[in-house]
Amino acid sequence: MRLVLNCLILLLITSNATADTLNIDIYGPGQSRVNLFVADPLSKESGVSLGSIPANAPQELQQRIHANCAFLPFFTMLSGKDIVGGPNPGGYLGQNIDFNKFQLSRTDIVITAGWLPRPGGVGEVELRAYEVYTGRLIVGKGYGVASPQQIYEVAARFCADLMEALTGHGDFFRSNIAFVKKEGKRKQVYMSTAQGLNIQKITNLDGICVSPSWSHDGQQLVFVFLDDKAHNLCVWNRQTRELQKRRLPGNTLVSPAFTRSGTVAISLDMRGNPDIYELRSDYSVGRVLEENWGIDIGPDFDHSGQKMVFVSDRLGNPHVFLKNLGTGEVSRVSLSGKYNTGPSISPDGTQVVFAQLVQGHHKIFSVDLTTGQERQLTFGPGSDEDPTWSPDGYFVAFASNRSGPYQIYLTTKHGDEPILIPTGPGEATSPAWGKL
Amino acid sequence: MQKLSVFGLIVLALCLTMAGGCSKKVASTPGTDTISGGGSSSGELSAEELERQRLAELQRQAIAKIGADKIYFAFDSNELSQESRAILTEKADLLKSTPGLNLLIEGHCCDIGTNEYNMALGERRARAAYEFLVLMGVDSSKLAIISYGEERPAVEGSTEAARSQNRRDEFKASAN
Numbered sequence: 001m002r003l004v005l006n007c008l009i010l011l012l013i014t015s016n017a018t019a020d021t022l023n024i025d026i027y028g029p030g031q032s033r034v035n036l037f038v039a040d041p042l043s044k045e046s047g048v049s050l051g052s053i054p055a056n057a058p059q060e061l062q063q064r065i066h067a068n069c070a071f072l073p074f075f076t077m078l079s080g081k082d083i084v085g086g087p088n089p090g091g092y093l094g095q096n097i098d099f100n101k102f103q104l105s106r107t108d109i110v111i112t113a114g115w116l117p118r119p120g121g122v123g124e125v126e127l128r129a130y131e132v133y134t135g136r137l138i139v140g141k142g143y144g145v146a147s148p149q150q151i152y153e154v155a156a157r158f159c160a161d162l163m164e165a166l167t168g169h170g171d172f173f174r175s176n177i178a179f180v181k182k183e184g185k186r187k188q189v190y191m192s193t194a195q196g197l198n199i200q201k202i203t204n205l206d207g208i209c210v211s212p213s214w215s216h217d218g219q220q221l222v223f224v225f226l227d228d229k230a231h232n233l234c235v236w237n238r239q240t241r242e243l244q245k246r247r248l249p250g251n252t253l254v255s256p257a258f259t260r261s262g263t264v265a266i267s268l269d270m271r272g273n274p275d276i277y278e279l280r281s282d283y284s285v286g287r288v289l290e291e292n293w294g295i296d297i298g299p300d301f302d303h304s305g306q307k308m309v310f311v312s313d314r315l316g317n318p319h320v321f322l323k324n325l326g327t328g329e330v331s332r333v334s335l336s337g338k339y340n341t342g343p344s345i346s347p348d349g350t351q352v353v354f355a356q357l358v359q360g361h362h363k364i365f366s367v368d369l370t371t372g373q374e375r376q377l378t379f380g381p382g383s384d385e386d387p388t389w390s391p392d393g394y395f396v397a398f399a400s401n402r403s404g405p406y407q408i409y410l411t412t413k414h415g416d417e418p419i420l421i422p423t424g425p426g427e428a429t430s431p432a433w434g435k436l
Numbered sequence: 437m438q439k440l441s442v443f444g445l446i447v448l449a450l451c452l453t454m455a456g457g458c459s460k461k462v463a464s465t466p467g468t469d470t471i472s473g474g475g476s477s478s479g480e481l482s483a484e485e486l487e488r489q490r491l492a493e494l495q496r497q498a499i500a501k502i503g504a505d506k507i508y509f510a511f512d513s514n515e516l517s518q519e520s521r522a523i524l525t526e527k528a529d530l531l532k533s534t535p536g537l538n539l540l541i542e543g544h545c546c547d548i549g550t551n552e553y554n555m556a557l558g559e560r561r562a563r564a565a566y567e568f569l570v571l572m573g574v575d576s577s578k579l580a581i582i583s584y585g586e587e588r589p590a591v592e593g594s595t596e597a598a599r600s601q602n603r604r605d606e607f608k609a610s611a612n
Binding site: 224298430 | 540550552553559562582584585588
């Protein structure tokens with residue numbers, strides 16, 4: 001991990017959650033919402049103006065934290081106009097904050113920032129999140145910011161800690177998403193943070209890249225590359241940034257995915273029909289994971305490596321199936337509709353999301369594997385496709401043309417209102433969630 | 437040289453209109469195999485060269501004809517219609533009667549359905565044509581298939597008219 005930040009001081013570490021403190025159950029049925037206010041930054045020393053800190057960094061950081069928190073559906077973001085008596089908190093430390101006016105404004109959490117300039121760098125900042133009704137410090141962290149480019153990383157780290165303190169999981173701010181972008185007649189693989197920051201172009205190939213998928217450790221990305229003559233398997237190493245391109249037996253390579261043990265599973269038609277195989281570490285074809293007279297594609301594995309979901313048209317239409325790799329037992333997951341594709345299984349192996357064709361458009365559905373209960377997660381215009389679980393099993397990213405060209409959106413296992421992940425101009429599809 | 441080309445083309449056209457009998461005739465009358473190129477000593481074509489040109493022209497025409505007609509499918513189907521079978525039968529005849537041709541069959545889908553499933557469906561569509569051609573006696577070693585799923589639409593758009601044009605097999609023949 002290329003760590004460029006100097007963590008200066010660990011202030012008061014997140015308090016342990018107790019019965020009387022604020023915490024949010026993001027997995028339970030009745031997800032609560034809390035009102036959050038990100039206060040304007042303040043100077044730590046009265047004689048030092050924030051204007052002496054370059055690149056407008058203090059304001060940039062608060063805006064980034066605000067934008068990050070707006071991705072979390074359990075936060076209602078307040079603006080300065082919502083605060084009775086004005087938005088100035090009175091200080092960046094608990095003892096100086098006027099919590100009463102925030103209580104009157106129904107604020108649940110307030111985030112403060114105290115800055116000092118730093119010779120040879122941007123500055124030093126202390127970020128704190130307080131629970132308004134008790135005045136309790138939820139998270140307090142200090143960071144040294146060497147360059148303006150580190151602002152988004154400071155914001156991501158603080159928000160990860162805040163989310164973890166409130167929900168027990170902060171991976172949303174530590175993870176990234178790979179996706180495919182259309183560039184003329186070509187399609188290339190890109191990656192960014194889950195908030196659409198730090199966008200990087202991974203490939204520059206003369207053809208079409210499809211179906212990216214991360215390894216479970218987030219260090220390798222596998223996808224299929226189509227040129228004018230053939231399908232190729234590509235594996236990109238994040239550490240070395242090397243791209244390996246290979247031909248495999250058969251004509252058609254569909255939907256590669258890493259298994260829990262780090263090998264690649266992929267659908268190949270080498271016996272005249274797409275079946276799912278596991279490749280060996282040298283990418284030669286190994287054991288059959290699923291075969292049938294019909295189309296078998298789209299493998300995805302849970303964290304234990306025992307559960308594999310896939311798509312098969314063995315019943316006449318494409319449906320989602322689950323295979324227990326320990327027992328070999330196969331069961332049908334999607335029970336309604338006639339066209340269910342693109343499954344993704346939650347890391348804990350309890351939920352499956354997929355796209356169902358409803359009146360000519362795809363919508364995201366989820367199935368609880370324990371109860372078998374199926375529910376529609378997305379509604380509205382256009383098609384929602386290619387759902388992928390976040391590593392914490394809370395968010396679901398998907399591609400949608402609900403607002404025109406295909407873009408990447410974010411919802412949750414509860415079906416919260418989709419939020420756009422900004423990925424720049426051009427169509428973006430096939431999101432694949434990995435770790436940072 | 438230009439004169440020679442024009443003359444050569446006239447001879448080729450004559451040969452082609454004689455529907456295949458020409459090659460035997462050329463071979464059996466070696467005295468007529470060489471053609472004077474208007475006094476140029478380098479403008480003489482051997483029987484072998486004439487045959488090569490004749491074959492190249494045959495291949496060119498067959499490649500154009502094989503590539504001209506696509507076949508179309510219903511949504512989520514790889515079933516060959518009667519019309520598709522008739523088109524494929526013509527292609528099979530051309531492939532069998534024209535030596536030295538290879539054929540790449542491309543399977544395509546419309547934008548309904550998801551990319552990965554369409555990649556598999558495109559493979560099935562290409563394979564349906566492949567299997568039909570093999571049944572019609574085409575040497576399978578001359579055939580290859582590739583699926584582009586919904587990645588290379590023939591017609592942009594999401595109307596049913598556009599989609600029906602995109603659920604197709606395309607045929608890219610080439611000379612060895």
